[in-house]
Amino acid sequence: MLASQRKQLILQILAQEKQVISGELSQRFSISEDSIRRDLRELSAEGLLQRVHGGALPVSAAIAPFETRKNVQKEAKRRVAEKAVKLIQPGQVVMIDGGTTTAELVRQLPGDLAFTAITHSPGIAVGLIDYPLVEVIIIGGRLFRHSVVTVGAAMREAIEQFNADLFFMGVTGVHPAAGFTTGDYEEACVKRALAARAAETVVMASHEKLNSASAFAIGDLSLASTLVVDGQLDEELAAALRDARVDVS
Template sequence: MLASQRKKRILDILGAEKQVLSGKLSQRFGVSEDSIRRDLRELAAEGLLQRVHGGALPVSAALAPFETRKNVQIDSKRAVSRKAAALIQPGQVVIIDGGTTTTEMIKQLPSDLPFTAVTHSPGIAVGLVDFPLVDVILIGGRLYKHSVVTVGASMLESINRINADLFFMGVTGVHKNAGFTTGDYEEASVKRALSARAAETVVMASQEKLNSASAFAIGPLSLASTLVVDGELDAELSALLKKQRVTVI
């Protein structure tokens, strides 16, 4: 089998099984693990998978620039956004992450819902300007342009003064082994810090984020109290979430 044929087959297996292990692929194709690792390196360089220790996971499709991502799985994002918006109760303090899914979520909010929104996303803050009963607290810092959110030491210092009811956290990947992931190291740290300031963390995952992974870990699936998804989860991921006591909507 040619290397090109083998790599195509690896992607087929990855799509079906949601992960591949170098050792098992070596046995399956009758080639050395060095050959398999080379295949995985080349596929990762093409952006076709996410390498992890011992193998690879499906790569998240949610790593494109912000303007591009706004139009990815838009119907799926709207579906999860409607369900997520209904979780906000009057009078709550709610941290809202940046991202295209949370941008859709605030569009679903009732105009007469009174709550306090805390965000490090200038776009989310501006999007809430026309909601007269929403008090908006915008956390400053260095602007991370890919997700249009602030990061950095001053941002982290500011959030330490907040005790929120809910945190709506954006992710680029949800995977049974990798947990919640994103494409930037500093942003992953910020998301962990925001989650620590809320009583409950809600993750909204449109279809392209399920069973995929990005380079930087935010935390295990147990970091979330609620996962809002569009459609049915596969049996293995569903069972794991139930074991971790994560409510699935």
């Protein structure tokens, strides 16, 4: 079998089983694990999978540039946002992450809902201007252009002053084994720090983020109290969320 044919079969197996193990692939194709690892390295370099210890996971499609992501799964993001916005109660302190799904959450806010919004996203802050009953607090820092959010030491220090009711957290991957992931190391650290300052963390995920992973771990599935999705989950992911005591909306 040609290497190109083998790599196509690896991608087919990955799509069906949601993960591949190097040792199992070695036995299936009757070749060395070194050859399988080389295949996985090459597929990873092409952006077709996410390598992990011992194998690989499906790569998240949500790590494209911000302008590109604005046009991905637009209707699904709207449906997710419509459900998520109902979790906000009057008078709450709510932290809102940057991203295209949280931007849709802002667009779905009712005009008569009064609460305090804390965000490290300039775009989210500007989107809240048209809601006069929402008190907006912007967290400063160094601008991370890919997600249009602030990061860095000043930002991390500032969030220690808050105790929020909810944190709407953006992710690029939701996977039973990898948990919640994102495409940048510092952004992953910021998301963990924000989650630690909230009584409940809500993750909003359109379909392309489910059963996929990115390079940097935010945390296990148990980091969230609620996952808001559009449509049904497959049984493996649903079972993992039940075990982690995460509500699915």
